[in-house]
Amino acid sequence: AQRVTQPEKLLSVFKGAPVELKCNYSYSGSPELFWYVQYSRQRLQLLLRHISRESIKGFTADLNKGETSFHLKKPFAQEEDSAMYYCAREEGTALIFGKGTTLSVSS
Amino acid sequence: DGGITQSPKYLFRKEGQNVTLSCEQNLNHDAMYWYRQDPGQGLRLIYYSQIVNDFQKGDIAEGYSVSREKKESFPLTVTSAQKNPTAFYLCASSTPQGALNYGYTFGSGTRLTVV
Numbered sequence: 001a002q003r004v005t006q007p008e009k010l011l012s013v014f015k016g017a018p019v020e021l022k023c024n025y026s027y028s029g030s031p032e033l034f035w036y037v038q039y040s041r042q043r044l045q046l047l048l049r050h051i052s053r054e055s056i057k058g059f060t061a062d063l064n065k066g067e068t069s070f071h072l073k074k075p076f077a078q079e080e081d082s083a084m085y086y087c088a089r090e091e092g093t094a095l096i097f098g099k100g101t102t103l104s105v106s107s
Numbered sequence: 108d109g110g111i112t113q114s115p116k117y118l119f120r121k122e123g124q125n126v127t128l129s130c131e132q133n134l135n136h137d138a139m140y141w142y143r144q145d146p147g148q149g150l151r152l153i154y155y156s157q158i159v160n161d162f163q164k165g166d167i168a169e170g171y172s173v174s175r176e177k178k179e180s181f182p183l184t185v186t187s188a189q190k191n192p193t194a195f196y197l198c199a200s201s202t203p204q205g206a207l208n209y210g211y212t213f214g215s216g217t218r219l220t221v222v
Binding site: 009032043044046086095096 | 209214
């Protein structure tokens with residue numbers, strides 16, 4: 001069974017539209033959850049982690065334990081947000097990643 | 108300039124040969140990881156190491172081997188037993204899990220092609 005599920009392979013939106021990238025996880029307890037982003041020709045990098053409760057580049061993610069979800073949201077998408085986004089959770093001492101969602105923002 | 112370096116960027120291997128991918132970090136991180144990235148599959152964990160001279164298998168360790176003789180280095184060997192080795196390989200390192208700045212730092216990857 002998948003431990004981190006990202007149901008959408010591709011999400012296409014117009015500039016200025018709201019964005020929600022979905023992530024569900026399988027775990028009982030209090031997981032440590034992350035979003036990583038990979039822009040074209042750049043390294044995979046940390047976007048945010050739920051424990052820090054930060055807003056990075058306008059993105060936020062709220063942990064919903066009842067729905068076991070950690071969806072990534074941004075109210076107004078920008079073209080520079082186009083990238084591959086991975087949701088990840090801790091399992092033991094390593095991170096397990098979802099399959100990723102490609103976000104495409106067009107003008 | 109602190110970071111994590113993977114080499115080479117591109118690697119070609121003949122079937123039946125072993126090949127070793129290099130990963131070096133100067134971030135003073137204790138933990139290091141190897142992932143395989145395939146289209147539509149995301150990142151899958153191959154091996155990881157929390158400390159020198161110790162490492163654990165990840166989800167897809169078969170056909171791979173690693174060593175961790177130095178804190179800075181975590182080489183990955185793709186053996187001839189790996190049935191489908193053509194892929195993009197990512198190395199990462201991290202601070203301890205309880206650290207305020209906990210998170211992975213990734214290398215730029217090695218693309219391995221079996222010819």
